[in-house]
Amino acid sequence: MSDVARRAGVSKMTVSNVLNGRTRVGEATRRRVLEAVDELGYEINLTARRLRAGRVDTVALIVPRFDHTYFAELATSFATEVANHGRHLVVAQSGASKEGELSELSLARLRQYDAVVLSAVGLTYDEVDSLSSTQPLVLLGEQDVPQRFDHVSIGNAEGARLAVRHLLGRGARRVAVVDGPSVGPAGTGAPGGLDPTSGLRTQGWRTAHADVGLVPDERLVLGGALYTAQGAREVVLRALAAGLAPDAVFAVTDDMAYGVLAALHDAGLRVPQDVAVVGFDNLRGSEFAVPGLSSVDPGRDWIARQAVSVIERRLAGEAFEPVRLTTPVELVVRGSSA
């Protein structure tokens, strides 16, 4: 900037003013400065500006993995919403492991953003609690999180209930639920707690049965799968081999539902005639599964809108009690359960 100033025969300050359009600058001066900028190929140093300004116009979204489609789509929603407010979104991957999440956060890496949205799978209450909150931090997910953080969660139990009620409503009586690692068949004492999302969804399965006065067969809780299509496929094939004969399957994520569809196809069962299937997440691709996958829509855009709105209010200096929101969910019925 000094070079530009010298070349244009003005002070650094004038250059800065021209570049930011802040003060009224004489037309001739302006032109000379812009010429100098051009000739020297000058580009402003954002790092310096930030150091000075104490803000970066950038919000970070930390997700466990980029390639879990749910998070990719969530990131897209956030990018749009953040852009609507004149900021940029940057996405970083925590690696789903506790360590990953922390190293991405703790080492003051946080501080280089105006605000952080953290999808907190894998962090314990205490770890979240230990995060300093020099800037707005919004937590996403199902953790029981410290009161002082803003928190947006999904209507997990409610969504699962909708899905299973729909399956029961169309006549299914042996609805299996395909769930993640931390949820085993009743009484297995599976290791609890990393992320209760799936537990909540399985809970919705129970509630739905209770709603209509049915007692579900707990052996139909197919837990322990990884949160992947592969994991779900294996667990379903095993269940079929064991003679569990479900007439419907609720998978706690769409990715897992794809694995369920693949497994049923492997086994020569027709969807939805022999077995109906419903997922959770309503990924864009679910419309194109074969058959089209019924799924619970968790309202990603809604999540992004709410989270960003909270962030903007905090950044504007507004003071208010920590926000605690739960998304409205909605069941989208397609061929897999029609």
Place this chain on the structure above:
Amino acid sequence: MSDVARRAGVSKMTVSNVLNGRTRVGEATRRRVLEAVDELGYEINLTARRLRAGRVDTVALIVPRFDHTYFAELATSFATEVANHGRHLVVAQSGASKEGELSELSLARLRQYDAVVLSAVGLTYDEVDSLSSTQPLVLLGEQDVPQRFDHVSIGNAEGARLAVRHLLGRGARRVAVVDGPSVGPAGTGAPGGLDPTSGLRTQGWRTAHADVGLVPDERLVLGGALYTAQGAREVVLRALAAGLAPDAVFAVTDDMAYGVLAALHDAGLRVPQDVAVVGFDNLRGSEFAVPGLSSVDPGRDWIARQAVSVIERRLAGEAFEPVRLTTPVELVVRGSSA
């Protein structure tokens, strides 16, 4: 840092030294400093450090969209590879539009990273050429890019050739190719040029036919679809309605192939018995399509490894001619064409 120094009764410099473990610092001093850090909850200001150091240990990957699975999986590969070299990866979305890409890049936003990997869909030669290269910039994609940039591209024509040759080899004689917006049926004079990826893949379709002495029916070039499952589904349904009766379909992306599978299912055609299908990208999910989708694997990990290796060498100050690499491709055969 001043506060910490004061509290510990030392100078800022000593605090800095303790925090960075750079100089030998007396054990007692060290302890006092760390105590002060703890008590004050001090966290280093990375922006300031960066301003001083001129480096940020962060590499940016700019992709058109987060929620195109190909890019999400690419980002994951890059995150791993970059982490292997002790840096962080940050992903930003360009919006696929020319404007998006430029605003993400030009305004010196680039400069805040040690290096940038740009998936250049949508930029013209001149626009890319105008990018200053104060730091390493690796281009991904099929652009004809200025010589001075390092460039990693996919073996598009070769991959498509493999795919179509496979289909012809198993007896197909009416292989349709489902392609993107810029590729119309021969003679339509479709607007060329935004991104020649798809053109290259359709070219491979021609080459494969030529390889075995066949002349393809150009009406089987189903171009003009958006690069989405939806677009592909529509274009295939239209082609079926028009009586084109393909006995195999090569889709230029896996996402589009999902749309093809959905369309064939809609039309009551069996895959692979009535129509075989092959995609391109080998997304993780393609193994779980129904039936499993045969696809060309473009070697994302290979791309990431090469690109990051180039970056590291440039950052280490090594001088060498711009690198120009093409990934080795490989056909993965699954149920959709078995």
Place this chain on the structure above:
DNA sequence: TTGAAAGCGCTAACAC
């Protein structure tokens, strides 16, 4: 082993 000075590139505040 520790510290003082200087400066990375920018801009707010205040002259002129």
Place this chain on the structure above:
DNA sequence: GTGTTAGCGCTTTCAA
């Protein structure tokens, strides 16, 4: 309208 001064928080350099 334009310039001067000071300082954001850090680290390199060199002296003590």
